[in-house]
Every structure is written in structure tokens, then in C-alpha cells.
Amino acid sequence: MSDNWDEEGPHGHPLIATLAGGAVLVLAALLGPRFGSPLPFPALLIGGAAAGLVLWLIGFLATTRHANLGWKLGSLALLIGAGAGAAAIAHGQFQTQSRADASSFAEIELAADGTPLLPAGAAARGPVSRLYAEALQADVAAQRALGDALDKFGAGALNSPYLLQQNPHAIGNCKEIAPIRALVAEQGLARMARRKALAEEIGSASLPRAAKLGIARIVGDAAADPLPASQQAMLDATAELCTLLARRSWYNANGYFGFRSGADAAAFTALGARRRAVAEQAGAIDRDARARITAGRDEVRDALSRSIYARD
16 A cells, blocks of 8 residues: 555545445345355355455446555455455355254154154254155155055954954955055155255255265165165065965964964964064164164264364
8 A cells, every 4th residue: 555545536436436345245245145055165265256356346447446556456455355254254154054954953853763853943944954854744644644554454453363353354355455565665766755855955055074974864865765675575474464364264262363274374473473574674674763863963963063164
């Protein structure tokens, strides 16, 4: 600068141009994150500095060109610096928004039956939280629909000769299990689609890589979801049991299935072992899901405990 800083020339108003440019940059930093998509911090810095340069050029053409060299260079430095500062403000806002979104996963809990429970108002914390809340609701609705279909079929009666005597509907309509198979397949595809949408949203979020990995672990891998196959395996065994009991060679042996046919008795025993194995597999899937969600939650908590400017 020079001692003639205030000598702006007859038409030069560099101070006004610089302040106006700075105001535009600050306004963009405050409002931009509400409407724009998150960008990497280096890209924001370059964009902010470039915006400062563009505003300086506008001011230069309008008035600063009439000022002395000190004002010209000083205004340029101030606006480029203000652009970089505005980028830092925007980055902080993007990070704050994303971290609010991720906080839903840091606060997740598990119900007694293993169902994930999000904190109150989680769906309003951001796009990933909203999608996951919707996915959880869809999963619960799907499980309820499957349970209703199995109840309508009468699957529970296949476990007790007394109940089957009271409600023999299932063994008279074993083919009705086919629509339940189709329902499970349809639910599996819908579940996969929800997980894929979540993976895309997680990938585009402005978050540290560790937080993204933790959230992705909670959500689960769409391509490696063992639940539909486990459900189909149980339906396969249930269908075979229905067909076996439909032969009506069984009787109520004090609350247990007795058989007048040795071959049917052996088949029933084998099916019982198979169904227990499938049930044990389902239990393992549930335990793995609980452990996966808990581990993912801890990863997100650790990631969010660090500064938004810390290197990942």
C-alpha cells in the first residue's frame, strides 16, 4: 500500500466496491450450503478465491480502476482472501449439516428384538437419516406383512398336532405357500433397492471416510443380505412339512406328532432337524446384524468426535 491510500481519484470508490464484494461473498457462504451440494474443501477454496477475483474484476471495471495502485492491489488481495474465508465458512456449514445427519447413526439403539431405534426427529436431520428411517419403517412393514401371510396360511399350526386338529387349513392348501415365496422375493428386491439408495446417499455425503464406513456398516450391504435366502430356506422346509402332514398319517401323541408310517416318521424327524438348523442360521443372522449395527455406531461416534478439519 502507499501513504496515498485515500487518494482514490475523481471517480474511484474502491472501498465501496471491496465492501460490496465482501458482502456478496459472505452472503453466498451463509446461503449457499442451504441450496447447494457439498464440495471437497480444496474445491471450495479454489471456487471462493475465483469468486473473489471475479467480484474484484467487476469492481475494477465499475470503479476501482480509477483508484491508485495501492487500492487496486489491496482490493484484489482482500477479495481473494474473503473468497477463501467464505469457502471455509461454507465448508463448516456443509460439515455441520452432514454431521447432524450422521448424528442419527451415532445415537442409534437396539430394541429387545434387535430392531434399530433412531433418536427422535432423526428423519429431519438430513437425507441419509431420512432414507434410513424410511427403510426401517419399510422393513418393519415387510416383516409384519410376512407374519400376516404366514398366519393366514396357518403355518403355526404345523408345529402342533393339537393346533393342526383345530385348524387344518394349511395341510389342505399347501400350494398357498407359493404366494408367500413370491412375497419374500419381492420384499428382498425392495430391501436391496433401499440399501442401494442409501449407499449412494452415503457416498455423496460430505463426511469423513470413517463416518461413511460406519454408517454403511449400520445400513448393511445390499449385495450380501442373507435374510431373503434364510426366509426362503424356512419356507422350503415349511412347504415340505405341509406336504408330509397332508398325507394325514400322523396322530396326536400327547401333544407330539406320532406317525403310523415309519417312512413319514423319519421324514418328519429329518425335517425337524432341518428347520432347527435354518432357525439357528436365522438367529446367527440376527446376532450378526446386532453386532454390525453396534460396531458401525461406535465408528460413527469416533469419527464425529474429531474436528471437522482433521485429516481422515
